[in-house]
Amino acid sequence: MNFKHYNQNQLVLFPYSFEDLIPENHPVRIVNDILEKVNIDPLLKAYSKEGNPSYHPVMMLKVMVFAYMNNIYSSRKIEKALRENINFMWLSNMSIVDHNTVNRFRTHKLEAAFKNIFSQVVLLLAEEGLVSLKQVFVDGTKIEAQAGRYTFVWANAIKTNKEKMLRQLEELWKYAQSVAKEEDKDPEPPEFKEISKEKIRQTAENINAKLKGSGGKTDSDKKAKAKLNYIKKNFEKNLDKYEAQEAILAERNSYSKTDEDATFMRMKDDHMMNGQLKPAYNAQISTENQIIVNYTIHQQTNDINTLERHLENFEKLFGKKRMEELEELTADAGYGSEQNYELLEQNNITPFVKYNTFDKEQNARYQAKHKIFSKENLHYNGEDDFYVCPMGQKMEKTHESTRKTKTGYPQKLSHYQAKNCDGCPIRGVCHSSKENRSIERNHHLEDYKEKIRKLLNSEKGIKKRKQRSVEVEPVFAHLKHCNNFKRLVSGLLF
Template sequence: MSRFIEGQSRTQSTLFPEVLDDYIHEDNPIRAVDMFINSLGLSDLGFARCQPANTGRPSYSPATMLKIYLYGYLNRIQSSRRLEKETQRNVELMWLVERLTPDFKTIADFRRDNGNAIQQVCKRFVLICRELNMFTDAIVAIDGTKFKAVNNIAKNYSRGLIKTCIETTEKDIANYLMELDRADRQSRTEDAEKLKGKLAKLQARLVSEKTIQQELETLPDKQISYTDPDSRRMALKHKGVLVGYNVQAAVDTKYHLILAHYVTNNPSDRHQLVPMSQHVQQALGRQQITILADRGYDDSTSFKTVHEAGVTAIVPKIRTSANRKKGLFTKEDFVYNKEKD
């Protein structure tokens, strides 16, 4: 007899076959997702194809597709192809969508066509939490993170970068002209033809770069992205650069739920306290709130604005002195003692 724990035989038959619902525990959060989505009026939220067509092949219900999307969000599954596989092998998801298996294209199209409606679902969830008095403390923490855009870094130009590109191209053209003169003097006909072809490409590139330079001068921030026009070049905390967005999020300090988010192409968090406080006030439906943030949000003008709007902002002051890095004392190391003065 084996001393290991043994499982049941795969070919063992039972008198009463188990149903799929038996595999989902009563406390499983997926049941809450099912109840939440079933309680929504999806047509009122703006979802497309809520009414099935009378002709043609039947389509998947928006509720089914939304359940797949939310399940992927809760379990960090972003790929539509992975979600397609999960509907075929994941017991929780099989239970949630009643064994339906949409293909990845259907899942991707749903996400693309219903972006605004999905945002309304998030707002409805926050409203339900408000009705349950989950946000009575009205204390939130905000922070920003950099999200990479579709735009490749090679397709993003700034005034300084395009100036460097033009200078490099002009140097290359000058070098090719010198090489072309040398080839002509030495009667190297084949080499001269190759050099002329390369020179023509460089001259065309120079024209394109100067066109970009002129276009940059008309833009307020002197930066342009061609694939994703709204994206901007941003420095990362631990060095490096990406072209993307600064996504601001506000999280409830008690239940750690995201109350509001805000997307900007401003790489700095310094001026984001005001718009984020407005989004949080709107989400909570109240003016008197407390916001916690890191020193990246330290801005006296923003403090004044949010204070007048009823917001208590708790933000550490920016350290402007470099003495601590040098091993020296800073202002924080000195405390006034009134009794011993």
């Protein structure tokens, strides 16, 4: 039988070159060419002139980028690729870097300079005409943290435990008072509203004095003294622990003991399929032509409060001039709020951003159901500032109020009430209140909604709404399902 020649011991006159073995259009050449154009001065600041010579940062950067492109995140697998994969061997010029060096580079060297390098790459793409940085599509996804899934610390649990400590102190104080002798001059009883070390110490001393006076003969006295000893031994220590936990929590409602930056969030891709909360980060990205041009990592569980910092990061990455050139921003209803609309208006950015009931309003059944009786459809007289109920009764303004959102943003509300709903034939379907019908309206937000409604229903708005689902969603699909990037390392690139 005829076979092609095969002899592993056959010598060759000239050794093979990687240049011959790697195709001209291979992605590794693109990575190499782009990163050769990057200014690495920010990366060099992380290196010291003393000690043994380090591996060249450009080479390490190329290896890291190409490894992540190929779903290789483990430092040991990167080391293996440098020994066995001709693409990595070509990038590194046959340098064999051990896994510890890989970890030190991405943890200590690359962290501070990564965003600068990222912005340079995006600007190179802009020079090539692949992105304009004038219109972006924004969305977020939750990525599970590399942390224990059941290492909860909850703000409500800390609050409950502190209240329980106060309650125990108060109960023991009352018992000590009841057994104290009448001739004793009682010290002023402490106020059991807020717990502190000083209060624990002072109350424990007073209780101890009272219990000593009682002689401690009964079983109740012995139990009280045992409880007092427990308070002396544990309460101050527990309070220190709770205060440290509250400092880590800041404004969050939870964190993980094994990754204090992670917040417990409800994940869509649930490995147990039961909707459990897991330690995670909220990753926000802006894309154009399915290219990520901006990203931020957040600890908030929802998207509505992330937009301001996301836009601030855009300005840090590309400068004030590029920020002023940003013309349009498209996002889903998760970002639709008065604060965000005002933010975009202040930056002269056209907001193709839905509000929370926009999709429902497009539904004919919803419109028919809410056409007459919903407050959104009541007639409003802007000149005299009053509403008209479905029966034609005037609803005059009673007062104004201000409330603040979780971020501290003030919202001005106007309150209106009908004068007499008694005997109204449609009262049962109009409202369920026992009093006359009243409504509250945020006129500033309603003005924004009216503008957004017209904008999103315009020809361009409809196009943007369709484009959003095929612009930013596939990027997340590529990251999480194609590249299997489903868990995030602690504190990564905040």
